[in-house]
Amino acid sequence: MKTLKQLLAEKTAPLAVTAPDDTVYQALCVMAEHNVGALLVLQEGKLVGIFSERDYARKQIRNHRSSKETPVRDLMSSRVAYVGLQATLEECMSLMTEKRFRHLPVLDDQGQVLGILSIGDLVKETISAQQFLIEELERYIAS
Template sequence: MKTLKQLLAGRTRPLAVVAPSDTVYHALTVMAKHEVGALLVLDGEQLVGIFSERDYARKIILQGKTSKETQVSEIMSDKVAYVTPSVSLDECMALMTEKHFRHLPVLDDENNVLGIISIGDLVKETISDQKFLIAQLENYIAG
């Protein structure tokens, strides 16, 4: 069973992060540049929150705030669930489905940030694994 450590090992692009003092507008530009739906919020090296499109929609748009005047710290989710690199993709997907999370940070045993996993990452990997298995079965059947 593949683990998050194995999935993260294949990543080449840098982790997209913001600081709690950054404006929401800045965070949105980072999200657009990196084509992601969530950002980890780091105070130095310490994970202090996560900022997502959902946070923006619920806490800026619906409350009539402005993204250029609001700091990320005011609207980020600061009670952050996370997973460790030893967690399997299936376990991670089950947790995300059960808790309705679309993104989860991956932290090591010393709470160092290793990356972030999205439900889309897990779905893509699952589809890839299934295609491989189907090809193997087709080859076996064809003899």
């Protein structure tokens, strides 16, 4: 199975981010442009939150303000779980399943953002690894 470093290296699209003072509308436009379900919220290069479709769907209705007036900081999740490159795919999937979120930032030892993994990235890699193992076992049995 691939490492987190290998998975992140395969992601060719630029990292989709927003700032806490950007409007929710601006953030939603970035999400649509990049076809992603969450944005890392960075301030001066540091991770300060994550803004997801779920944050918008669950919090904006209570906000009573327009998305063009509401800053991302009002809706973002500021307590963000993250992992380092040493984490395994199994640990990432377990954390995401237990905490019930779909996007997981990966940070280096200095707290710099290296990338973000979605549950879809992890499931795709797990299926690929299992398919490889099945094919290898079939070859072994047939020989």
